[in-house]
Amino acid sequence: MIHEHPNHQDLERPRGVGRTVGLAIGLVFYVVLTVLLSFLVAFLSTVLTASAYAHGQIPGWLVELIAVALGALTAVGLVMLYRRMTRKRSGAYRLGAALVTVGLSLALLVGVFVVPVAAPNTTTIKPSSMLDIGDGNKLAVYSYGPKQLPAGKSPIVFIVGGPGGSINDASAAFLEQLATTADVPVIAYDPLGGGSHSSHPANWVGSYTIDQEVQRAERVVDMVRDQYHTDKVALLAHSYGGSVAPRLIVKSPNKIASYVGLDVAPLYTLMANTPEELKQQQTSNEASPGEGQFDFGQLVSKVGPFGTARIFTSMGAGFLSGQAFGFGTGEENSQILQGAVPVGLSCTTANFPKGATQVNQEVNYYVNKSLDVSENYIPKLKEASRGIPVLIIGAECTEKPDFSDFLPYFSDIRTVVAKKSPHAAWRSTTGLQTLLTTIPKFLNNPASVTSTH
Numbered sequence: 001m002i003h004e005h006p007n008h009q010d011l012e013r014p015r016g017v018g019r020t021v022g023l024a025i026g027l028v029f030y031v032v033l034t035v036l037l038s039f040l041v042a043f044l045s046t047v048l049t050a051s052a053y054a055h056g057q058i059p060g061w062l063v064e065l066i067a068v069a070l071g072a073l074t075a076v077g078l079v080m081l082y083r084r085m086t087r088k089r090s091g092a093y094r095l096g097a098a099l100v101t102v103g104l105s106l107a108l109l110v111g112v113f114v115v116p117v118a119a120p121n122t123t124t125i126k127p128s129s130m131l132d133i134g135d136g137n138k139l140a141v142y143s144y145g146p147k148q149l150p151a152g153k154s155p156i157v158f159i160v161g162g163p164g165g166s167i168n169d170a171s172a173a174f175l176e177q178l179a180t181t182a183d184v185p186v187i188a189y190d191p192l193g194g195g196s197h198s199s200h201p202a203n204w205v206g207s208y209t210i211d212q213e214v215q216r217a218e219r220v221v222d223m224v225r226d227q228y229h230t231d232k233v234a235l236l237a238h239s240y241g242g243s244v245a246p247r248l249i250v251k252s253p254n255k256i257a258s259y260v261g262l263d264v265a266p267l268y269t270l271m272a273n274t275p276e277e278l279k280q281q282q283t284s285n286e287a288s289p290g291e292g293q294f295d296f297g298q299l300v301s302k303v304g305p306f307g308t309a310r311i312f313t314s315m316g317a318g319f320l321s322g323q324a325f326g327f328g329t330g331e332e333n334s335q336i337l338q339g340a341v342p343v344g345l346s347c348t349t350a351n352f353p354k355g356a357t358q359v360n361q362e363v364n365y366y367v368n369k370s371l372d373v374s375e376n377y378i379p380k381l382k383e384a385s386r387g388i389p390v391l392i393i394g395a396e397c398t399e400k401p402d403f404s405d406f407l408p409y410f411s412d413i414r415t416v417v418a419k420k421s422p423h424a425a426w427r428s429t430t431g432l433q434t435l436l437t438t439i440p441k442f443l444n445n446p447a448s449v450t451s452t453h
Contacts, residue, residue, distance in 0.1 A: 031101045034078045038105040042071030042113055043313060043326075050321035054362075056202030063327045067113045068106075075105035111306035112313055118303070119196075119331035123168045127197050131189065133219050137207075140190040140197035141220070142167050145179025149228040153443070154257040157221055158188040161239025161424075163213070164330065164363030166195030171238075174426035174435070182440035186236075187224050192216060193330065193363040204324060208366035210374050214247045221248070221255055232257035234443055239423065240265050243371065246409075250377045250384045258446065259388060260439055263395040263423050266405040267378055303335055311335055324365035333361040378409055386411045389446035393438065395421040395431065414442070415451045 045067045052058045079098045086094055127140035149155055158175055160167060167175075167188050179186040190198040191213060201207040224233050234257050237245040242264020249256050300308050311333055317326025325333045390413040394401025403415040416438055421431030442449045 027097055030082055030097070031104060034075055034082075034101050035105045035108055037078065038071040038075040039108055039112070041074040042067035042109055043317060045070045046113075046314070046317040046326035047320045050317055050323045050326040053327065054204050054323040055206070056204070059202070060327055060329065064113045067327065068109045071109045071113075072102075072106060075102050112310045113327065115306060115310070116328065117307040117310055117332040117335060119329075119334075123166070123195070125167065125169060125172045127190070130197070131220065131223055133192075133216055137192055137199035137201060139192065139199075139216065139220065140167075140195060141223075142172065142175070142188045144172075144176045144186040144188075146183065146185055149185060149230060150183055153184045154230060154232050154234045155185040155187060155224050155228050156182070156234045156236050156443075157217075157224055158186060159217055159235065159237040159241035159244050160188065160191065160194070161241055162191065162194060162359055162364060163208070163240050163367035164191070164194050164334070164360035165240065166190040166198070166360075170424065170427055174432065177432075177436060178439060181436045182443055184234075184443070185224075185228060187220065189220050191363070193360050195360075196331075200330075204330075204362045204366055208363045209370035210243065210247070210367055211370070213244050213367060214251060217244050217248055218252060218255070221252075225255065231255070235259045236262070236439070237264055238262040242267075246381055246385075247377055249388060250380050253384045253386075253388060256388050258443060259385075259390045260442065261390070261392045261406075262425060262435070263401070263418075264392065267381070267409060268405065299335060307335075318365075324362040330360035330362035330364075334359055334364075336361070381409045382411055385409075388412065389442070390414070391416065391438070391442045391446070391449060393418050393425065393435065395423055395425045397422060412446070414446070414449050416449065417452050 046063055049058065049063045049066060053060060053063050079101050082101075083094050083098065086097075125142065128143040129141045130138040131141050132138050156178070158171075160171065167190055171188070175186045175188055192198055192207060193200050193204075221233050221235075225231065232255055235245045235248065237260070239262070242261045245259055245261065245264075246267060249259060296308075299311075303311065310328060314325040314328045314333055315336065318324050320326075324330070388411075390406075390410040392403060392406050392413065392415045394403060394415065394417055396417055396419045401417060406415070407413060416434070418425040418431045418434040421428045421434065425431030425435055438449060
C-alpha cells in the first residue's frame with residue numbers, strides 16, 4: 001500500500017489562521033484595556049483634585065491638564081510593557097500596536113477632559129448696569145419700566161428661580177410687560193454665578209450659600225431704594241426665589257412693602273428641620289412617575305458622545321469627591337438639569353424649555369446643600385410679615401397647587417391659581433394673562449384680590 005504524505009502547506013494554513021486570529025484578539029484586548037486604564041487614571045486624578053478646584057485653589061484647566069498627562073503616561077507605560085512582552089514579534093507589528101493604542105487613548109482623554117461642551121445659553125439680553133457687591137464681584141442688573149417712581153408706588157425687585165438661574169428672553173419680556181402694566185420700575189438681577197454677565201467666583205464652596213444669596217438680594221434692594229428714593233420695595237420671586245424672599249422679609253421687614261411669589265418653592269424646601277407632617281405632604285405632592293424623566297438620547301444629540309461622556313465623567317468625579325463636579329464648568333454640567341428633560345406643561349419639565357438660560361450646576365449644588373443646614377427662620381416669619389401683604393400665585397400645571405405650606409406662616413396672605421400654566425407661568429397665554437392682571441391689581445390694592453384656591 002502506498003501512503004501519501006499530506007501537503008505541509010495544508011497543515012500550516014489552519015495553524016497560521018488560528019494564530020493570526022489569536023494575535024488579533026489579544027491585540028484588541030490589550031488596546032481596550034490600555035485605553036480604559038488610562039481613562040480610569042485620568043478620572044481618579046479629577047476626583048483627587050476636585051476639592052482644590054471647588055475651593056478656587058487651582059484653575060480648571062490645570063485639573064484637566066493633570067488628568068490628560070497622567071492618563072497619557074499610563075498609556076505610554078503600558079505600551080512599553082507590551083513591547084517588552086512581544087519582543088519576538090516584528091517591529092512593524094509592535095510599532096503599529098503602540099501607535100494605535102496611544103492614539104486611541106489620547107483621543108479619548110482629550111475628547112473628555114479637554115474639549116468643552118457648548119453651554120446652552122441662548123439669551124440675547126444685556127444688563128442695564130452692573131452692581132458692585134463689595135467683594136470683588138458684580139451682579140448683572142436689568143431695569144424695566146419708568147425711570148421715575150410714580151407717587152405712592154413701590155418699585156419691584158424680581159428674584160429669579162434656581163438656584164443658579166438667571167434672566168432669560170422669556171422672563172425679560174414678562175418683566176417688561178409687567179412694568180408697563182403696573183406702571184412701576186421693575187428691577188431684576190442675575191445672582192452670583194448665574195448667567196453669563198454676573199461674576200463667577202473661583203471659590204464655589206465659599207461663595208454659594210442661602211445666607212449669601214439673601215445678603216446679595218438685600219444689596220439689590222438697597223440699590224433700588226437709593227435709586228428711586230423710597231423706603232420700601234415690592235418683592236417678586238419665582239420658584240427657588242421663594243426661598244430667598246421670605247428670609248429677606250425676616251431679616252429686613254422694614255424694607256419690604258409687599259411680596260408676590262410665583263409658583264415658589266415650599267418654605268421648608270430641603271431643610272433638615274422640616275416638620276414631619278410637611279415632609280410627608282411634600283413627598284405626596286411630588287411629580288408622578290413619567291414626568292420629567294431623563295432623556296439620554298436627547299442629551300447625546302445635543303452635545304455629542306464625547307460631550308455626554310465629559311458631563312457624566314465630571315459629575316461622577318464630583319459625586320465621589322463630594323463636590324458639584326470634578327472638572328469643566330457649571331454651564332457645561334447644567335446640560336443635565338436643563339436640556340435633557342422634555343418640554344411640557346408639567347411643573348417638573350416646563351422650567352427648562354429649549355433656549356432657556358441654563359441653571360448653573362455649581363451654584364445649584366452648593367446653595368441647595370446649604371439649605372439643608374440653614375437656620376429655621378420660619379417661626380419668625382409670621383411676626384416679621386405683619387403689615388406686608390403677600391400674594392402666592394400657584395401654577396396649575398397638571399394638577400391644582402397646594403398652598404397649605406404658606407397659609408399658616410404669613411399674617412396677610414392671598415392665594416391665586418394660574419390655570420393651565422407651566423412652572424414659569426408667563427410662558428403660557430393664560431398664565432401671562434393671570435400674572436399681568438392679578439399682580440398690578442394686588443400692588444395697587446391688596447384687599448381687592450380674592451383667593452381662588
